[in-house]
Amino acid sequence: MTARNMITATQWWQTALVRIQPGEIALRGYPIEQLIGEISFPQAIWLLLRGELPTPAQAKLLEAALVAAVDHGPQAPSIAAARMAATCGVGLNNAVATGVNLLGDVHGGAGQQAMSMLRDLRDSDLPLPKAIEEYRRWHRFLPGFGHRFHPRDPRRDPLLRLVAEAVEEGVVSGEYLVIALEVEHAIAPVPMNIDGATAVIYAELGFPPELARGLFVLSRSVGILAHAWEEQQSGARIKGPIPRPLLADYTGPALRDLHDGRKPQP
Numbered sequence: 208m209t210a211r212n213m214i215t216a217t218q219w220w221q222t223a224l225v226r227i228q229p230g231e232i233a234l235r236g237y238p239i240e241q242l243i244g245e246i247s248f249p250q251a252i253w254l255l256l257r258g259e260l261p262t263p264a265q266a267k268l269l270e271a272a273l274v275a276a277v278d279h280g281p282q283a284p285s286i287a288a289a290r291m292a293a294t295c296g297v298g299l300n301n302a303v304a305t306g307v308n309l310l311g312d313v314h315g316g317a318g319q320q321a322m323s324m325l326r327d328l329r330d331s332d333l334p335l336p337k338a339i340e341e342y343r344r345w346h347r348f349l350p351g352f353g354h355r356f357h358p359r360d361p362r363r364d365p366l367l368r369l370v371a372e373a374v375e376e377g378v379v380s381g382e383y384l385v386i387a388l389e390v391e392h393a394i395a396p397v398p399m400n401i402d403g404a405t406a407v408i409y410a411e412l413g414f415p416p417e418l419a420r421g422l423f424v425l426s427r428s429v430g431i432l433a434h435a436w437e438e439q440q441s442g443a444r445i446k447g448p449i450p451r452p453l454l455a456d457y458t459g460p461a462l463r464d465l466h467d468g469r470k471p472q473p
């Protein structure tokens with residue numbers, strides 16, 4: 208190792224998030240003793256992710272998005288998977304990880320794509336209706352819209368109402384709200400879903416698209432944990448995806464004899 212590429216132990220991990228010394232924990236420069244009991248969990252999330260404390264109005268909007276996505280019952284594949292895992296004798300952390308790992312582009316992770324779409328539409332040189340038309344030529348399903356279960360996602364209206372209020376109060380600009388509503392208008396009657404509505408909030412608050420997914424996962428982890436815990440407490444063992452008397456539809460060949468038409472083996 209040459210002197211040039213030698214690094215000291217303190218340079219190996221570099222972080223601007225937290226200062227740890229014996230007897231000292233400081234988040235973004237604030238001693239933890241001052242933060243405990245003083246700031247809310249959403250404020251702590253914002254502080255770590257963004258570097259500064261949010262205003263109370265910003266924290267309220269972030270909190271609303273986090274609360275809205277917290278749970279969607281065992282109909283949500285991520286919750287069902289966590290509950291199944293919890294009956295298999297794995298630890299609670301493994302059950303939670305199983306659920307979290309199902310959050311992808313189609314289920315629960317569409318917020319990131321929705322935010323990228325809203326940004327692309329904002330940055331397009333085309334007038335908004337034309338930009339949406341162009342986007343639709345390449346994407347059959349627009350992220351953040353439609354729901355396999357709810358004709359109208361009950362989380363949409365209260366979230367968008369809060370954004371509209373925040374626009375009126377000058378907390379956020381409203382540019383992403385306008386774009387998302389225009390998209391919704393273009394693909395009517397398919398309404399915005401939780402991922403779309405929270406993408407509007409995260410975009411209005413200035414988070415990058417990747418964090419829309421990260422924050423959904425953070426919020427949904429609470430529901431996943433609670434479901435895994437509930438299932439574990441029930442004492443159920445090896446619970447499968449369908450009740451025991453029900454069988455998966457078999458679509459392969461009919462039963463056949465391995466020895467039919469074959470010479471008996473010596």
Ligand SMILES: CC(C)(COP(=O)(O)OP(=O)(O)OC[C@H]1O[C@@H](n2cnc3c(N)ncnc32)[C@H](O)[C@@H]1OP(=O)(O)O)[C@@H](O)C(=O)NCCC(=O)NCCSC(=O)C[C@@](O)(CC(=O)O)C(=O)O
Nearest residue numbers: 279283313314315317347348349350351352353354355400
């Ligand atoms: C979600 C779903 C697959 C549903 O499909 P569906 O099966 O109902 O739709 P289909 O029957 O295929 O479509 C019927 C007609 O509407 C048209 N149509 C539908 N969606 C359209 C759309 N986005 N853009 C344009 N057009 C659309 C379609 O083109 C067709 O038109 P046509 O061909 O003319 O007949 C679909 O929307 C979709 O991919 N969305 C984008 C991805 C997305 O945002 N994912 C997040 C969903 S939230 C979530 O994951 C969190 C969750 O809520 C989960 C939970 O637990 O469920 C939780 O909290 O955990």
